[in-house]
Amino acid sequence: MNHRTALIAMAAALCVACFESSQKPRDAADPSMRLASALPVLEAAAEGALTSETKQRLREQLSEWKRSAKSGTLLLREHGAGELVAGPTLATKVEIDISGPLARSRVSQRFHNPGDTWAEGIYVFPLPDDAAVDHMRIRTRTRVLEGQIQEKEEARKTYERAKSEGRHASLVAQERPNVFTTHIANIGPGSEITVEIEYQQSIRLDGGESSLRFPMVVGPRYVPGEPLSEGVGAPGGSGRGWARDTDRVPDASRVTPPVRRPRFGPINPVEITVDLAPGFEVDEITSPYHDIVIDEAGGVTRVRLAEGTVPADRDFVLRWTAAPGSEPDAALFGETLGDDHYALVMVVPPNEPNGLAEPPPREVVFVIDTSGSMAGASLDQAKSALVLALERLRPDDRFNVIEFNSETTVLFPVALHADTRNLRRAIDYVRGLESQGGTRILPAIRVALAHQHASRSFLRQVVFLTDGSVANEQELFEAIRRDLGESRLFTVGIGSAPNSHFMRKAAQFGRGSFSHIGKPEEVSEKMERLFRKLESVVLRDITIEIPGAEILEQYPARISDLYLGEPIVVALKLDDAFDRLTVAGRTGNTPWRIELDRDDVKERRGVHVQWARSKIAALMDARLGVHDERTLDELREETVDVALAHHLVSAYTSLVAVDVTPERRNYEALRSHALATNLPAGWDFGAVFGMAQTATNAGLRIAIGLLLIVSGCFIRMTREIE
Amino acid sequence: MMLRLLPLLLFVVGMSQFAIGAWIPAKAALAQVLLERAWQNTNKRGERVRPWPWADTWPVARITLPRLGASWIVLSGASGRTLAFGPGHTDGSALPGERGAAIVSGHRDTHFASLRALRVADEILVERTDGTQIRYRVDELRVVDSRSARLRDPGIGRSLLLVTCWPFDAVTSGGPLRFVASASAHDDRLAMNDSPR
Numbered sequence: 001m002n003h004r005t006a007l008i009a010m011a012a013a014l015c016v017a018c019f020e021s022s023q024k025p026r027d028a029a030d031p032s033m034r035l036a037s038a039l040p041v042l043e044a045a046a047e048g049a050l051t052s053e054t055k056q057r058l059r060e061q062l063s064e065w066k067r068s069a070k071s072g073t074l075l076l077r078e079h080g081a082g083e084l085v086a087g088p089t090l091a092t093k094v095e096i097d098i099s100g101p102l103a104r105s106r107v108s109q110r111f112h113n114p115g116d117t118w119a120e121g122i123y124v125f126p127l128p129d130d131a132a133v134d135h136m137r138i139r140t141r142t143r144v145l146e147g148q149i150q151e152k153e154e155a156r157k158t159y160e161r162a163k164s165e166g167r168h169a170s171l172v173a174q175e176r177p178n179v180f181t182t183h184i185a186n187i188g189p190g191s192e193i194t195v196e197i198e199y200q201q202s203i204r205l206d207g208g209e210s211s212l213r214f215p216m217v218v219g220p221r222y223v224p225g226e227p228l229s230e231g232v233g234a235p236g237g238s239g240r241g242w243a244r245d246t247d248r249v250p251d252a253s254r255v256t257p258p259v260r261r262p263r264f265g266p267i268n269p270v271e272i273t274v275d276l277a278p279g280f281e282v283d284e285i286t287s288p289y290h291d292i293v294i295d296e297a298g299g300v301t302r303v304r305l306a307e308g309t310v311p312a313d314r315d316f317v318l319r320w321t322a323a324p325g326s327e328p329d330a331a332l333f334g335e336t337l338g339d340d341h342y343a344l345v346m347v348v349p350p351n352e353p354n355g356l357a358e359p360p361p362r363e364v365v366f367v368i369d370t371s372g373s374m375a376g377a378s379l380d381q382a383k384s385a386l387v388l389a390l391e392r393l394r395p396d397d398r399f400n401v402i403e404f405n406s407e408t409t410v411l412f413p414v415a416l417h418a419d420t421r422n423l424r425r426a427i428d429y430v431r432g433l434e435s436q437g438g439t440r441i442l443p444a445i446r447v448a449l450a451h452q453h454a455s456r457s458f459l460r461q462v463v464f465l466t467d468g469s470v471a472n473e474q475e476l477f478e479a480i481r482r483d484l485g486e487s488r489l490f491t492v493g494i495g496s497a498p499n500s501h502f503m504r505k506a507a508q509f510g511r512g513s514f515s516h517i518g519k520p521e522e523v524s525e526k527m528e529r530l531f532r533k534l535e536s537v538v539l540r541d542i543t544i545e546i547p548g549a550e551i552l553e554q555y556p557a558r559i560s561d562l563y564l565g566e567p568i569v570v571a572l573k574l575d576d577a578f579d580r581l582t583v584a585g586r587t588g589n590t591p592w593r594i595e596l597d598r599d600d601v602k603e604r605r606g607v608h609v610q611w612a613r614s615k616i617a618a619l620m621d622a623r624l625g626v627h628d629e630r631t632l633d634e635l636r637e638e639t640v641d642v643a644l645a646h647h648l649v650s651a652y653t654s655l656v657a658v659d660v661t662p663e664r665r666n667y668e669a670l671r672s673h674a675l676a677t678n679l680p681a682g683w684d685f686g687a688v689f690g691m692a693q694t695a696t697n698a699g700l701r702i703a704i705g706l707l708l709i710v711s712g713c714f715i716r717m718t719r720e721i722e
Numbered sequence: 723m724m725l726r727l728l729p730l731l732l733f734v735v736g737m738s739q740f741a742i743g744a745w746i747p748a749k750a751a752l753a754q755v756l757l758e759r760a761w762q763n764t765n766k767r768g769e770r771v772r773p774w775p776w777a778d779t780w781p782v783a784r785i786t787l788p789r790l791g792a793s794w795i796v797l798s799g800a801s802g803r804t805l806a807f808g809p810g811h812t813d814g815s816a817l818p819g820e821r822g823a824a825i826v827s828g829h830r831d832t833h834f835a836s837l838r839a840l841r842v843a844d845e846i847l848v849e850r851t852d853g854t855q856i857r858y859r860v861d862e863l864r865v866v867d868s869r870s871a872r873l874r875d876p877g878i879g880r881s882l883l884l885v886t887c888w889p890f891d892a893v894t895s896g897g898p899l900r901f902v903a904s905a906s907a908h909d910d911r912l913a914m915n916d917s918p919r
Contacts (some may be wrong), residue, residue: 068859124815170793224813244822253759368757406799406801406813407799407803436801436802438813612824641830686898692804693805693887693896694827694885694887694900695829695830695831695886695887695892696744696806696829696831696895697743698746698747699743699831699891699893700894701739701740702739702740702743703741703743703893704736704739704743705735705738705740705741705742705743707735707736708732708733708735708736708738709732709736711732712730712732712733712736713729713733715729
């Protein structure tokens with residue numbers, strides 16, 4: 001082989017190697033492997049026919065590189081051995097009982113203390129965002145202690161007192177509608193305590209498909225704002241999480257549980273059993289993210305996880321559809337407690353195509369989250385969903401694309417017509433998006449909802465693709481509510497553990513609807529359903545009338561517009577039992593009404609819980625946009641009243657259970673542990689907690705450039721000599 | 723024929739790579755000159771000044787290393803786009819000169835190249851947007867693995883963490899190691915020594 005060919009081959013190999021390793025640094029699981037694959041190529045290059053000076057430089061670089069790789073692994077070990085004291089471990093068992101449109105669930109958290117000191121466990125975990133938590137009990141080897149509902153601060157004091165006196169105690173508090181904390185005190189060395197939490201929720205019906213979502217992990221969330229100075233010197237602030245409390249998220253440290261590094265393996269196993277009695281003939285049951293086993297016994301369908309247990313690292317979702325002909329169209333439930341009558345109404349509106357002329361052209365603004373939490377699988381799903389949506393636009397529609405992470409970038413200065421050229425540009429842009437940085441949603445929302453006056457003749461829709469991994473939800477809802485104007489906002493929750501509370505409420509304040517995409521195979525089906533909603537006329541002016549009884553309180557008080565396939569769900573409190581009930585509304589200009597009578601009413605327990613939970617949600621919503629201090633206090637008082645009366649955990653009330661006899665003697669120490677959580681499946685630890693990329697490829701480019709120039713000259717010279 | 727054109731081809735591709743590579747440090751240096759003006763205005767007006775109309779960042783502080791004769795305008799945010807123009811202040815960390823830990827990242831091969839010569843006990847001057855100046859002293863120099871280490875807030879007074887890629891003269895970018903220089907405010911340290919334990 002002569003010099004020339006060797007040189008060309010070498011230069012090519014070097015370019016390929018360098019390009020590959022600089023392209024996608026996060027792809028490889030272990031960067032040292034990446035390094036290893038590049039080294040032989042470079043070593044070969046160094047031995048080849050180079051000028052002695054370049055050779056020398058390359059050799060120096062190589063040895064430097066090898067040294068750094070070595071010290072890297074040393075550093076790694078040093079930082080990896082952090083967990084010296086073994087904290088309590090956790091195993092969770094979930095039993096869900098679905099009956100008609102309601103589900104009751106029991107979550108048993110079994111804490112085991114493997115250490116030889118007494119332990120307190122603090123576990124931050126998610127529940128469905130509409131969960132009405134109404135029971136909690138402690139189960140020790142010998143006793144069962146039922147939890148009581150108390151005002152939050154009072155409950156905390158009750159717990160702290162029992163804890164310091166060495167008694168068994170547990171506290172379940174709400175941090176967000178979908179984030180809760182269990183405190184469990186005085187777990188003896190080597191012993192076990194179980195905390196049982198019970199809640200009720202409603203089944204989501206959308207487009208003829210029923211579904212239930214059980215979230216398992218609170219994903220790391222972006223916390224904006226300046227750290228509060230009170231936190232200085234007192235690590236953690238008000239909670240035990242990895243984030244510090246800030247002026248914009250004063251409870252950040254309570255919603256950011258420590259995250260276990262994925263390479264140490266998954267923790268927190270979960271076992272799930274679902275008893276399904278939907279009240280109609282089931283056609284198909286699916287669980288998109290977990291393998292399940294289905295047994296039929298005595299009219300009840302039992303669903304279990306095929307693997308027995310799974311790590312708590314992604315949402316469990318169960319979906320079922322009705323056999324043709326047995327689809328539910330209305331359900332009416334009643335419950336009487338003393339003098340109070342409660343009713344729960346669920347009606348599926350007639351699904352008729354509207355007889356209207358063509359709907360007005362639309363202006364669709366797509367907002368895509370490209371923050372670090374979206375890195376990997378989530379971003380791929382969001383991108384393919386967005387490309388589908390772009391391809392679906394009609395030429396007289398207008399559109400724009402907004403990308404946000406720590407910064408907000410708008411593709412076009414103003415929304416443009418969806419012609420082939422603009423769409424081509426947009427699709428290329430979307431395909432090229434990469435993820436990094438924080439989930440700074442607020443500026444993106446502002447930009448998406450700004451300058452609406454220019455699009456008055458258009459139906460303006462904002463489609464938001466995000467995992468909602470933020471801790472400042474309240475601030476965002478306020479912005480949506482204030483700036484919405486005539487736009488409608490639709491959220492698409494992306495990834496394995498999206499913040500469902502954000503998805504639902506942002507869509508509610510945005511007067512749109514929400515959906516979820518959890519894996520690539522779901523993209524086209526879920527987006528198709530969303531497109532049908534975006535393109536169809538809404539159901540408006542929904543009212544409920546009950547002759548013979550007075551509606552004392554109704555939640556939601558004003559029923560929002562409904563999109564294709566969505567049912568009407570209303571909880572009522574009445575002064576008397578009722579015989580007949582009418583639901584009326586309009587689709588476009590076509591009025592419709594549905595009448596239900598006594599025979600349709602089913603008595604059932606738990607209707608009052610549903611009503612109380614809806615009332616609490618309405619009271620919390622009312623806090624937004626209300627700035628009068630006194631009114632906020634009143635709202636708070638009303639929330640506390642309804643939560644105490646119905647035994648519910650809320651933003652202001654917690655469940656607390658305490659034992660009477662001390663277990664731990666006061667000379668024995670108690671050690672407090674914040675339980676770690678898994679990183680949600682498919683997430684990239686480095687992209688979330690990693691540091692900024694602090695090197696450019698300037699040197700590399702200059703080196704490659706020089707190398708190519710030198711080899712060019714070299715070939716030329718050898719040829720002239722020949 | 724192919725072999726005749728090869729030297730030319732290598733030469734052209736080489737030149738373009740060289741030009742792109744050379745533009746990066748040139749831009750980094752040029753941006754700091756433009757930023758100097760924005761900084762003067764920030765000081766005068768006491769509000770955010772975007773250095774050029776389409777910029778998505780603004781100066782938040784000026785950091786000077788007197789012994790090394792280096793000085794930079796620090797920008798808000800630590801995204802790739804921002805770091806091309808100057809060292810970037812990480813969102814969510816304390817602002818330089820305020821209580822808590824301020825994290826400032828920079829490219830090891832442009833602005834922060836001079837950190838290689840930094841020593842413990844070196845002085846760092848931080849000028850805030852209101853014009854006040856705070857003296858810091860370097861306490862510790864470390865190399866950490868960004869995949870496993872998290873920058874910890876020492877939790878006492880005002881501290882400053884300067885972060886850049888390590889090793890300083892690695893050929894490719896995107897490596898996992900970081901060089902971290904932590905410094906604390908001079909006044910806070912004095913105050914701590916005085917205060918009763």
